[in-house]
Amino acid sequence: MPTDATDxxxxxxxxxxxxxxxxxxxxxxxxxxxxxxxxxxxxxxxGALRRVFRSGDDALVLPLSATGSAGMEACLVNLLEPGDxxxxxxxxxxxxRMCAIVERCGARAVRVEAEMGRILEPSRVRAxxxxxxxxxxxxxxxxxxxxxxxxxxxxxxxxxxAGALMVLDxxxxxxxxDVRFDDWCIDAAYSGTQKCLACPPGLSPVAFGPRAxxxxxxxxxxxxxxxLDLGLIGAYFGEQRVYHHTAPINMIYALxxxxxxxxxxxxxxxxxxxxxxHLHLVQGLEALGFEMQVAPRERLPMLNAVIPPVDDEAxxxxxxxxxxxxxxxxxxxxxAGRIWRIGLMGENARREVVDRLLGALRSxx
Amino acid sequence: MPTDATDxxxxxxxxxxxxxxxxxxxxxxxxxxxxxxxxxxxxxxxGALRRVFRSGDDALVLPLSATGSAGMEACLVNLLEPGDxxxxxxxxxxxxRMCAIVERCGARAVRVEAEMGRILEPSRVRAxxxxxxxxxxxxxxxxxxxxxxxxxxxxxxxxxxAGALMVLDxxxxxxxxDVRFDDWCIDAAYSGTQKCLACPPGLSPVAFGPRAxxxxxxxxxxxxxxxLDLGLIGAYFGEQRVYHHTAPINMIYALxxxxxxxxxxxxxxxxxxxxxxHLHLVQGLEALGFEMQVAPRERLPMLNAVIPPVDDEAxxxxxxxxxxxxxxxxxxxxxAGRIWRIGLMGENARREVVDRLLGALRSxx
Numbered sequence: 001m002p003t004d005a006t007d008x009x010x011x012x013x014x015x016x017x018x019x020x021x022x023x024x025x026x027x028x029x030x031x032x033x034x035x036x037x038x039x040x041x042x043x044x045x046x047g048a049l050r051r052v053f054r055s056g057d058d059a060l061v062l063p064l065s066a067t068g069s070a071g072m073e074a075c076l077v078n079l080l081e082p083g084d085x086x087x088x089x090x091x092x093x094x095x096x097r098m099c100a101i102v103e104r105c106g107a108r109a110v111r112v113e114a115e116m117g118r119i120l121e122p123s124r125v126r127a128x129x130x131x132x133x134x135x136x137x138x139x140x141x142x143x144x145x146x147x148x149x150x151x152x153x154x155x156x157x158x159x160x161x162a163g164a165l166m167v168l169d170x171x172x173x174x175x176x177x178d179v180r181f182d183d184w185c186i187d188a189a190y191s192g193t194q195k196c197l198a199c200p201p202g203l204s205p206v207a208f209g210p211r212a213x214x215x216x217x218x219x220x221x222x223x224x225x226x227x228l229d230l231g232l233i234g235a236y237f238g239e240q241r242v243y244h245h246t247a248p249i250n251m252i253y254a255l256x257x258x259x260x261x262x263x264x265x266x267x268x269x270x271x272x273x274x275x276x277x278h279l280h281l282v283q284g285l286e287a288l289g290f291e292m293q294v295a296p297r298e299r300l301p302m303l304n305a306v307i308p309p310v311d312d313e314a315x316x317x318x319x320x321x322x323x324x325x326x327x328x329x330x331x332x333x334x335x336a337g338r339i340w341r342i343g344l345m346g347e348n349a350r351r352e353v354v355d356r357l358l359g360a361l362r363s364x365x
Numbered sequence: 366m367p368t369d370a371t372d373x374x375x376x377x378x379x380x381x382x383x384x385x386x387x388x389x390x391x392x393x394x395x396x397x398x399x400x401x402x403x404x405x406x407x408x409x410x411x412g413a414l415r416r417v418f419r420s421g422d423d424a425l426v427l428p429l430s431a432t433g434s435a436g437m438e439a440c441l442v443n444l445l446e447p448g449d450x451x452x453x454x455x456x457x458x459x460x461x462r463m464c465a466i467v468e469r470c471g472a473r474a475v476r477v478e479a480e481m482g483r484i485l486e487p488s489r490v491r492a493x494x495x496x497x498x499x500x501x502x503x504x505x506x507x508x509x510x511x512x513x514x515x516x517x518x519x520x521x522x523x524x525x526x527a528g529a530l531m532v533l534d535x536x537x538x539x540x541x542x543d544v545r546f547d548d549w550c551i552d553a554a555y556s557g558t559q560k561c562l563a564c565p566p567g568l569s570p571v572a573f574g575p576r577a578x579x580x581x582x583x584x585x586x587x588x589x590x591x592x593l594d595l596g597l598i599g600a601y602f603g604e605q606r607v608y609h610h611t612a613p614i615n616m617i618y619a620l621x622x623x624x625x626x627x628x629x630x631x632x633x634x635x636x637x638x639x640x641x642x643h644l645h646l647v648q649g650l651e652a653l654g655f656e657m658q659v660a661p662r663e664r665l666p667m668l669n670a671v672i673p674p675v676d677d678e679a680x681x682x683x684x685x686x687x688x689x690x691x692x693x694x695x696x697x698x699x700x701a702g703r704i705w706r707i708g709l710m711g712e713n714a715r716r717e718v719v720d721r722l723l724g725a726l727r728s729x730x
Contacts, residue, residue: 008396014611018395026615027392030383030565031373032692065567066431069610070592101591194611200395202430202567202613224589226466227435243697245434246379246559248567250391251616327397332608 008321009348011357012329013144013303014172015194015201016345018254022199025257026250033247041256042247046237048259052174052197052267053189053207055181060213060230062237063255064204065248068171068192071204073101074228075167075188076138078208079215082106084135087128087164089120089155092145093333094169098138105224110134116334117146117305119298122154129155129162137164141179142172145332147294147305147341149177156185165212171195174205175262176274176302176345187212193251196274196302198346199258202251206230270349274301277349281342284358288365293339302349304342305335309365313340316364324360373686374713376722377694378509378668379537380559380566381710383619387564390622391615398612406621407612411602413624417539417562417632418554418572420546425578425595427602428620429569430613433536433557436569438466439593440532440553441503443573444580447471449500452493452529454485454520457510458698459534463503470589475499481699482511482670484663487519494520494527502529506544507537510697512659512670512706514542521550530577536560539570540627541639541667541710552577558616561639561667563711564623567616571595635714639666642714646707649723653730658704667714669707670700674730678705681729689725 010017031038050061064071076098080086084107088098091114102109110132114120120139129137137159141150152168159166165187170179176196181189187209194201208216208230216223216231223229227245235242262270278301282292289309292299310316313330317340320326329341344354375382396403415426429436441463445451449472453463456479467474475497479485485504494502502524506515517533524531530552535544541561546554552574559566573581573595581588581596588594592610600607627635643666647657654674657664675681678695682705685691694706709719 008394008400010395010397012397012399015395015397015614023392023394023615027388029373029388030375030380030559032375032377032380033566034377035373035686035692066435066592067610067613070431073590073592097591104587104589104591192611194395200613200615201398201611202616222469224469225438226462226469227431227438227593245432246557246566248432248565248616249380250388250565250619251567251613254615321400327400 007325009326009353009356011343011348012327013341013343014192014345016198016343017347018198018200019261019347021261022254022257026200026254028250028253030249033249034241038249039241042252045252045256045259048263049205052259052262053179053181054183055207055209058210059181060208060234060237062206062233063252064206064228065245066204067201068190068204069097070228071190071192071206072098072169073225074206074230075190076101076136077105077225077228078223078230079136079165079167079188079212080105080107081219081221085110085132086136086138087112087125087132087134089125089139089150090114091120091140091148091150092116092143094140094143094145117148117293119148119150122151125155126158129158129164133162134164136167138167140169142177142300142303144172144303144341145335147300147303148298149300153184160185165215172300172303175267175270176349177271181207181209193255193258196345197258197262199254200251202248203255274344274349277344277351277354278302278304280351281344281354284354288358288361302343302345304344305339306342307338308340313337319364320360326357326360372690374691374718374721376708376713377692378706378708379557379710381563381708382712383563383565384626384712386626387619387622391565391619393615393618395614398614399606399608403614404606407617410617410621410624413628414570417624417627418544418546419548420572420574423575424546425573425599425602427571427598428617429571429593430610431569432566433555433569434462435593436555436557436571437463437534438590439571439595440555441466441501442470442590442593443588443595444501444530444532444553444577445470445472446584446586450475450497451501451503452477452490452497452499454490454504454515455479456485456505456513456515457481457508459505459508459510482513482658484513484515487516490520491523494523494529498527499529501532503532505534507542507665507668509537509668509706510700512665512668513663514665518549525550530580537665537668540632540635541714542636546572546574558620558623561710562623562627564619565616567613568620639709639714642709642716642719643669645716646709646719649719653723653726667708667710669709670704671707672703673705678702684729685725691722691725
């Protein structure tokens with residue numbers, strides 16, 4: 001790999017930059033997945049994740065040995081059986097992906113769609129829950145393809161009242177904005193390590209609450225994925241330490257170090273830092289002629305969907321990367337070629353990082 | 366993690382020790398999964414894996430973003446549909462796991478079983494293939510639970526003659542003994558990074574040959590796993606670089622460095638090194654009163670199933686780890702409490718490593 005590529009400022013939709021302490025942890029010598037020293041580290045990681053998800057001791061919380069998309073699949077395949085119904089909020093690419101996975105489970109996806117770049121009105125989702133009486137309601141908290149922050153709590157409460165299980169995608173939101181697993185009545189949630197947690201990509205933290213665990217026990221058929229079967233995986237993370245697959249040791253070292261940084265900073269302070277960096281970015285971009293795609297009250301702090309003031313957005317992105325070493329994301333799906341996605345995640349949610357981007361843009365425009 | 370745990374000698378069934386160069390690569394700054402510098406590194410990794418699998422340019426070869434068990438699931442879910450039949454060779458835990466996954470695909474697993482610690486007679490598998498006319502034949506090359514080296518080529522040829530697709534588990538064998546994807550008529554194979562490749566756990570190299578890719582295109586239903594759908598994953602690894610999920614960047618840096626070490630040494634030299642270390646180990650262990658579980662001609666070089674000359678094998682393993690920092694594996698499944706599994710994989714397949722283990726055992730017995 002060319003050495004100049006090691007100095008990237010990663011302001012796309014993830015991965016974000018990883019702190020030197022986390023990289024150093026990643027490179028510690030590998031040890032065995034049944035070594036008492038490793039198991040004790042793993043206990044610590046589970047406890048830290050529980051605090052970040054704000055979930056109770058009765059939840060099964062663990063890092064899945066795959067990326068965030070596998071976390072999405074794990075939540076859906078463990079809770080759904082053929083013939084079940086899931087109400088899915090679709091505000092962008094990741095809601096679409098949920099529908100595709102629901103259907104691969106042999107279940108029926110009932111879509112509630114938002115206009116592109118807008119939130120889903122909770123009342124519409126509530127009405128659909130009451131009409132469909134689904135097994136599962138699935139929602140993306142921070143839709144990375146559009147930059148919209150979806151209100152969750154009202155929908156999750158409606159799901160619980162209807163006896164449905166609430167699945168929440170927190171891939172982009174976790175540790176960058178408030179996520180309250182217990183208080184909001186979430187039953188299953190998943191995230192990724194490469195966004196606000198500021199760890200390399202490769203693991204998917206998941207949380208399964210008591211109602212989701214009860215659903216696991218009462219299934220009629222085995223989970224269609226052996227690798228993502230949380231009943232089997234949970235036995236390794238439980239007292240018995242039953243071998244399921246070899247845990248990705250070094251990635252878990254890195255997650256341990258990344259979670260320490262998150263908890264040392266404090267969740268509220270971290271959320272505030274993400275909000276402040278976001279506001280500073282919006283002000284600077286608007287001064288340069290960029291338009292924000294999302295209305296102020298519906299914006300994510302860590303993922304900014306913006307319309308660049310140029311005809312050829314791809315050329316400008318290439319120059320930003322080639323001449324300034326700064327990566328920003330292009331649009332995904334229907335928004336390809338139209339918007340940029342600027343991530344301020346984890347270590348990068350800082351005024352000086354925003355200033356570096358604004359300075360580079362000023363010199364290129 | 367206690368610092369003394371960082372000095373483990375990993376002589377279990379994997380992970381094996383990782384060279385400092387590979388750990389250093391792992392800790393390089395994370396960059397984006399669509400960054401041209403990363404995509405070029407990924408091309409190199411795919412080329413190197415092709416050489417290690419000895420597969421042609423018409424195969425799709427890539428590192429899956431999950432561990433070896435996900436590679437097993439990927440091969441089976443991509444090739445099987447409900448109602449299909451798979452003939453599965455069962456010589457231990459990993460053959461059993463294949464049957465479980467076949468059944469979770471809604472397919473029928475026809476088992477051909479070997480006596481524990483023995484190979485499957487190719488003629489018996491051939492007869493079952495001719496009787497069942499399956500869609501898939503699945504076999505474990507190096508059964509890590511028993512230490513048996515399964516002859517592959519005759520069975521793979523029988524599968525091809527019968528129009529079946531041959532799936533081979535090379536988790537423990539790849540780069541430690543001969544694996545010939547094309548010459549042996551393998552259609553799909555998978556491995557893990559944490560065995561003879563001497564990379565941390567977390568990725569599963571897979572190879573899909575042209576007949577397996579044709580099967581993917583002619584499926585009637587979508588693959589039940591979205592995350593492991595090789596049609597979707599292949600689009601990211603192809604010319605188009607279509608986003609599927611965020612690749613585990615740092616783990617791929619490490620795999621790149623580990624594969625360079627493999628190819629710099631040369632496959633034949635590496636196989637010979639594994640054989641020599643194995644013979645040295647057997648001689649030393651027999652002198653200490655250990656019994657080998659497997660007949661000489663059926664033994665794996667990198668995974669030695671041995672019966673320790675003590676009543677309480679677990680106590681001896683604990684002392685080996687606690688007093689000497691050496692990890693060996695216990696038995697799995699039916700062999701728990703009865704055998705040890707001593708791995709000499711990758712960096713550890715060396716006479717001086719064997720001598721360190723023998724010295725420690727001598728002092729404890």
